[in-house]
Amino acid sequence: MYYTTTTMTWSDGVTESTQRPQTRPTQLPYVPPHLRNKYNNGAMSSMPTSLNDDYANKNANSYGFTTESTQPPLGRGGRGHRGRGGGGGRGGRGRFHQTQEQDSYNIASKFEKLEVNVDDESPESTNFAAYDDIPVEVSGSEIPSPASSFEEIDLGESLNRNIKRCKYVKPTPIQRHAIPIALAGRDLMACAQTGSGKTAAFCFPIIHAILELNRLSKPGRVAFPLALILSPTRELACQIYEEAKKFAYQTRVRVAVAYGGAPIVHQLHNLEKGVDILVATPGRLVDMMERAKVSLSMIKCLALDEADRMLDMGFEPQIRKIVQQMDMPPCGSRQTMFFSATFPDEIQRLASDFLSNYIFLSVGRVGSSTDLIAQRVEFVPNMDKRNHLMNLLRGQEPNGTHGKHALTLIFVETKRGADALEHWLSLNGFPAIAIHGDKVQMERERALKSFKSGYTPILVATDVASRGLDVPHVAHVINFDLPKDIDDYVHRIGRTGRAGKSGLATAFFSDQNMPLAKALVELLQEANQEVPLWLNDYAKRASNIVGGGRARRFGGSKFGGYDFRRDAQYEIENDPYSSTYGSFDGTASSYGLSNANSYAATGVDSYSTGSYGHEFSHETVEASGWD
DNA sequence: AAAAAAT
Numbered sequence: 227m228y229y230t231t232t233t234m235t236w237s238d239g240v241t242e243s244t245q246r247p248q249t250r251p252t253q254l255p256y257v258p259p260h261l262r263n264k265y266n267n268g269a270m271s272s273m274p275t276s277l278n279d280d281y282a283n284k285n286a287n288s289y290g291f292t293t294e295s296t297q298p299p300l301g302r303g304g305r306g307h308r309g310r311g312g313g314g315g316r317g318g319r320g321r322f323h324q325t326q327e328q329d330s331y332n333i334a335s336k337f338e339k340l341e342v343n344v345d346d347e348s349p350e351s352t353n354f355a356a357y358d359d360i361p362v363e364v365s366g367s368e369i370p371s372p373a374s375s376f377e378e379i380d381l382g383e384s385l386n387r388n389i390k391r392c393k394y395v396k397p398t399p400i401q402r403h404a405i406p407i408a409l410a411g412r413d414l415m416a417c418a419q420t421g422s423g424k425t426a427a428f429c430f431p432i433i434h435a436i437l438e439l440n441r442l443s444k445p446g447r448v449a450f451p452l453a454l455i456l457s458p459t460r461e462l463a464c465q466i467y468e469e470a471k472k473f474a475y476q477t478r479v480r481v482a483v484a485y486g487g488a489p490i491v492h493q494l495h496n497l498e499k500g501v502d503i504l505v506a507t508p509g510r511l512v513d514m515m516e517r518a519k520v521s522l523s524m525i526k527c528l529a530l531d532e533a534d535r536m537l538d539m540g541f542e543p544q545i546r547k548i549v550q551q552m553d554m555p556p557c558g559s560r561q562t563m564f565f566s567a568t569f570p571d572e573i574q575r576l577a578s579d580f581l582s583n584y585i586f587l588s589v590g591r592v593g594s595s596t597d598l599i600a601q602r603v604e605f606v607p608n609m610d611k612r613n614h615l616m617n618l619l620r621g622q623e624p625n626g627t628h629g630k631h632a633l634t635l636i637f638v639e640t641k642r643g644a645d646a647l648e649h650w651l652s653l654n655g656f657p658a659i660a661i662h663g664d665k666v667q668m669e670r671e672r673a674l675k676s677f678k679s680g681y682t683p684i685l686v687a688t689d690v691a692s693r694g695l696d697v698p699h700v701a702h703v704i705n706f707d708l709p710k711d712i713d714d715y716v717h718r719i720g721r722t723g724r725a726g727k728s729g730l731a732t733a734f735f736s737d738q739n740m741p742l743a744k745a746l747v748e749l750l751q752e753a754n755q756e757v758p759l760w761l762n763d764y765a766k767r768a769s770n771i772v773g774g775g776r777a778r779r780f781g782g783s784k785f786g787g788y789d790f791r792r793d794a795q796y797e798i799e800n801d802p803y804s805s806t807y808g809s810f811d812g813t814a815s816s817y818g819l820s821n822a823n824s825y826a827a828t829g830v831d832s833y834s835t836g837s838y839g840h841e842f843s844h845e846t847v848e849a850s851g852w853d
Numbered sequence: 854a855a856a857a858a859a860t
Contacts, residue, residue, distance in 0.1 A: 639854090
């Protein structure tokens with residue numbers, strides 16, 4: 227139906243500088259519980275509920291926000307809307323789907339630095355043509371129209387200036403779609419490969435909204451950030467922080483970062499100067515909140531990067547604590563945005579607890595964006611891995627792939643394994659360095675810097691480096707040990723082939739990786755990669771052993787390009803209270819805003835037809851090639 | 854059994 231593919235060229239704004247204060251291990255002052263003051267929670271009743279009331283009023287998607295003053299708040303913690311699950315009853319109710327055509331893009335390939343540290347990378351190898359055929363999937367109610375240019379978006383004078391400074395000429399696909407959604411104040415679940423401009427996609431609207439609020443944070447003992455961005459690793463938090471600072475340059479919007487492993491006093495000192503946007507890892511943030519140094523009571527916007535990691539078993543309790551058990555405004559009276567390259571069903575289900583009537587957006591699924599990455603899988607028994615690796619590395623030396631502009635990233639399973647392999651490579655004359663979570667933060671950052679600069683063009687890493695990290699010039703990702711989870715594989719190989727450049731990913735498959743075989747085969751097929759015969763055999767055997775796994779329904783989670791709500795019919799049938807769809811029908815009526823009304827009220831009527839306004843049907847699902 | 858994230 228509306229499933230169209232398109233031509234585009236782009237390159238993301240590659241972040242280069244990571245100028246951070248040097249970290250020194252210091253003793254942190256212990257704060258006994260009775261001194262950990264409770265912050266007062268009031269004084270926000272006069273605050274607008276949406277970051278973007280102004281925008282919301284101009285758009286078709288304001289309900290739930292602009293109506294806040296006269297309407298009850300949306301369901302708290304995502305449970306509220308489920309209570310209304312019984313309402314409605316149309317076939318395919320509350321489900322919608324659309325795909326849109328893209329224009330061609332022409333983006334300056336380099337991010338101009340506003341700071342020191344100039345790295346003379348050139349875009350000569352950027353493969354623009356490889357970004358043809360980027361499919362975009364959007365589902366949700368009343369979807370804002372995508373923007374084709376930054377002029378059209380018009381984020382205001384100072385932001386426009388920064389966009390020019392960054393040499394962003396045209397928005398990337400994720401930016402085209404996500405920015406209007408975010409500006410409309412809507413909640414969002416977005417799938418896109420990191421390195422596709424995601425950070426800018428949520429930073430620009432956040433900064434814009436804060437400027438519109440015209441209520442910048444003042445210095446004080448307790449920081450009241452207006453926006454919170456969460457990251458699963460410290461390095462990624464730093465990276466986002468650096469980018470956000472560039473975007474907020476000369477806007478008077480203050481950005482601060484909070485992460486562990488570095489002395490908290492510096493971070494606290496920075497907070498006291500006033501914070502509008504706080505970028506944080508969960509642990510340190512909780513620490514600061516318990517010390518009553520940060521209150522989330524003023525949060526208007528919450529963004530989670532690498533959201534699927536943030537909601538996995540290890541992280542979920544911390545996220546729930548931050549989002550649901552502290553003083554953060556409830557779901558529905560804040561704006562919430564999730565970004566990730568992969569979004570498994572279970573995680574989508576969890577995430578929907580934190581979202582209110584959200585839009586699902588997926589840009590660039592595997593068949594398109596990872597054509598840039600040539601994937602190879604080789605059968606290598608554990609015993610032979612080191613020798614095999616050495617041959618591989620020797621083989622790429624003559625090609626000049628060992629130079630500054632061609633880095634090799636090797637993933638291993640364990641921290642000990644990372645150290646061991648680093649040591650062994652060094653012994654054999656390969657300039658390698660390891661990064662993992664057992665190193666102190668300073669070593670981690672030093673390793674990353676050494677790798678980025680090409681001083682040690684081989685980085686041996688655990689999954690600490692698998693997500694979000696943007697290192698230009700990674701030409702080769704080697705999965706020395708394959709991960710257990712196919713999504714981790716996706717994130718790992720995503721460290722290469724970035725910014726429109728091509729990359730190579732080699733995996734060493736051993737007997738232990740049997741459980742991964744099936745998913746790996748599916749992934750390779752979807753990415754138009756050659757599937758070794760032996761791997762196919764493994765996949766068949768594995769699927770017999772593992773028990774015919776339909777664990778990942780429709781294989782849909784691979785590149786996240788699949789709104790799990792489409793499968794909700796199962797739950798609707800079985801249990802009306804578990805329906806995620808109740809909110810859509812329910813919201814419109816309980817808020818007294820029919821679609822027609824809201825369109826009329828906002829003067830946006832072009833969405834009500836065809837490609838934008840319609841609900842998605844089985845027809846469109848089939849047309850889009852799933853099932 | 855493993856990695857990440859607070860001290």
